[in-house]
Amino acid sequence: MDRDPEGQQVMSLRLSRVMMDIGVTRQMVARRRKTVLEIEKTNCEVNVIQHDNNYTSFIFGSQSEGTSTLGMNSDVDCILCMDDHRVITDWADWEPGKRIFLIIKNEHSPPQHCCLQILKKECPMPETLDMVPAMMGVEKDMDNRVLRRNDWIDILMVHLSGRQIIKQGPSRSTTKHVDMIFALRYSGLLFECNFLFTRPKPGHWPRPEILTKARQCETFLVPQGHAESDQSNLEWRFSTSLIERLLMFDLNILQIQVYTFLKILRKTFFKPLVGDRLSTFHFKTALLFTLETNPPEIWQEHNMMQCAINCLNTLQRWFKHRYCPHYTISGVDLFVGKVRKWEFPLLSAKLSDMIDNIMDFVTKMEMDQIGERFGDRCRTVSTRCQNILNTTMFYFEATIDILFDNYLSFTTGMNDIMTTRNLIIIVRDILYESEIWTELQHIAKWLYQYLASMTASTCLRLNNPIPTYVYRLYKAYLDSDLTSSRLKLASMMYCSGQYERAKLVLAYTEALLHADVWQFNPCSGRSGHTFTERFQQKVYELPALEVIKRHVACSVLFNSFEICCVPKFLVYEMYRTIRPEDFHHRRNLFEEWMDLIVIDSRPFMFYLQYLTYRQLGEEERRLEALQKLSNYVCVESRGCGHIDTALHVLGHCYELENWYFVALACYRKFIEFFPYNNAARWHIMRLLQQL
Secondary structure: OOOOOOHHHHHHHHHHHHHHHHHOOOOHHHHHHHHHHHHHHHOOOHHHOOOOOOHHHHHHHHHOOOOOOOOOOOOOOEEEEOOOOEEEEOHHHOOOOOEEEEOOOOOOOOOOOEEEEEEOOOOOOOOOOOOOOHHOOOOOOOOEEEOOOOHHHHHHHHHOOOOOEEOOEEEEOOOOOOEEEEEEEEOOHHHHHHHHHOOOHHHHHHHHHHHHHOOOOOOEOOOOOOOOOHHHHHHEEOOOOOHHHHHHHOOHHHHHHHHHHHHHHHHHHHHHHHHOOOOHHHHOOOOOOOOOOOHHHOOOHHHHHHHHHHHHHHHHHHHOOOOOOOOOOOOOOOOOOOOOHHHHHHHHHHHHHHHHOHHHHHHHHOHHHHHHHHOOOOOOOOOHHHHHHHHHHHHHHHHHHHHHHHHHHHHHOOOOHHHHHHHHHHHHHHHOOOHHHHHHHHHHHHHHHHHHHHHHHHHHOOOOOOOHHHHHHHHOHHHOOHHHHHHHHHHHHHHHOOHHHHHHHHHHHHHHHHOEEEEEEEOOOOOOOOOOOHHHHHHOOHHHHHHHHHHHEEEEEEEEHHHHOOOOHHHHHHHHHOOOOHHHHOOOOOOOOHHHHHHHHHHHHHHHHHHHHHOOHHHHHHHHHHHHHHHHHHHHOOOOOHHHHHHHHHHHHHHHHHHHHHHHHHHHHHHHHOOOOOOHHHHHHHHHHOO
C-alpha cells in the first residue's frame, strides 16, 4: 500500500466511513461517555444517600471510553474501591478509625507489585494473626508480618451471588456482562507510577494540561500477583486506570476509530490464536506509544489506514524484542504471564502478514459486517441510522437499569417510613449541588411513591382514614414513569374500597398507553420485553428521563410494608421460595426481588380493572378486562417479563368466575416453565383443598 498512496487514501476514507456506519462517530462516542459517567456518579450519590460510604465505584474500559461497537458486545469493567480501608507508605501516615494497610515493597518485589501489611486500628502497631477475623483472608510471611491475601473477596462473592465466580486476572464476575475488581486506592502516584512524567517524550502528546491533571490521579491497588512470583497470592498490583482514562478521553474521533478498528482486528484474528492473553490492553498501549512518537499531523481521515499500520508496527517491534512496556509504569513487561515464548514467532508472522496485506484482513472481518460494508458486497447490512439507534438504546437501557435498581434496592432493603423520610431529606440536601440533579430528582420520585404507599398501607392496617397529604404525595409524583405510580394509586384505592375512583385512575392510565410503550422489567431471571423502532427513535430524540416519563411502563413493586395496598391474592408472590430446592436455585445477590410482589404494568392494570368492575357490578366491562388479561398472557407478552405472576392473576380471575379447572391448568402450566421459586404451588394446594 505504501507504493499506492492514492489507493491507500481511498481505502482510508472508506474505512472511516465504515467505522461511522457501525456507530463510531463523534456524537455517539460523546453520548456513550456521558451516559457511563452519569451512571458512575449516580452510583456514588446513591451510596451517600444510603449511608453506604464503604466503597466508590468507577467504570473503565471500552464502555466509558466509547471504543466499543454493538458487534463487540463488550463487558462493563467496574472497579469498586473500598473506602473504609486506607493504604499508606509510611508509618507516620497512620491514623485511627479505618483499617490501615502498609505497603511493603523492596528491591526484590516484582515491578508494579507490592504486599499489604495489616495494622491495628487503635494504635500504629502491626496487627497480629490471632486478632484478625478469618474472613479477612490473611497470611503470615517469612518475617511474621500479617499480610492480606489477594483472593480474600472470592468466598464473600460466592456467598452473595449464590454461584461460582469467574476469575480473570484481578476481575471477578458473576454475570457475563460485568467484570468487577475490588480494589484499594492510594491518594497519589506510587513508586514506578511516575514513569509517564519522568521519561523523555517528544512533547506534543500527552498535552501538558493532561499531564497536570494526571499528576493528581489516585493509584489503585488491585488483587493480582505477579505471574512469575512465588508468593503471587500475597501481592497486589498497581493500576493507573484513572490516568489511562484521562489519556483516552483526550483522543480525537479518528484516533478513537483507529483504536476501535485495532480491537476488532485483535478479536477477529488474534483471539483464535492465543485467546485473550494478547489483550486489548496491549493494543491500547501500542496506540498510546504511537501517538506519542508520531507527529500529530499524520492523524487525518485520508491517512487512517497508515495510522493503524503504524500502531501494528509498534506492536511488531515489541514482538521481536519479546518485551512490551507499560505506558505509565516503569519496569513492566506486559507480555509476562500472557504471551508464551513459542507464541512470539507465530504472532509476529501473523502481524507481518497483516501489515503487508492489511486490505485482505479488512475484507475478512465479520464483526459488525465490516468486510461486507467495506467491499459493498452485501446490501442487507444494518444502516448507520439503525446502528446509532441500537447503540443509543443499549445505553438507555443502562441508564434506566441503574435508576430503577436504586428503587429496587430501597424496596428490597425494607426501609420503613422514618428511614424513607430521612433518605428523601438527604436527596433534597444534595440535589442541587450535584452534577446529576435530574437523575437524583427522579430517584426521589420513586422514594415519594414508596413513602405514600407505605403510609397508606399503615392507615389501612390500623383502620384509620388515609390523610389528605398521602393523596397529594401520590399525585405529585405520578410521572416517575408512565404507569407504575398510577397503578400503585389505583391499587390503594381498590384496597380501601374507593372503587369509582380506582376505576377513573385505571381508565386514565389505560388511555396513556400506546403502541410504542416499552414495558421495562429490571429483575434478573426474567426476559425483557421487546421495543418498537419508533420507541428507539424517541430514545434517540429525547432526554432519557423524558422517555421514562412518557414512554416506559415499569414493573410495579410492593414489599411487606405496602401489603395493605395490594390485592390479597398477590401476597402469595412474596412467599414463592418454599422448598429447599427453591433456596438452592436462588442467587442471593441478584434475586432478592423474589421476596417482593413484582408484576408488569399491563397485566396488573387489567387485573385491577377486573377486580374493580366486579365490585361495581359492571359485568360487561369485567368480562372485557378478563379478555384483555387473557390476550396479554397468551399473545402480547410472548412469555416475557413476569409472565408467571401474570398467569397467576389470570388464574385468580378464572377462580372468581368459578372456572376452577381452567384456573388449575393455569397454575400447573407455568410450574413447567418455572419449576423453582414459583408461587403457583401455593395456589394449586389451596385450590385442590377447596375442590
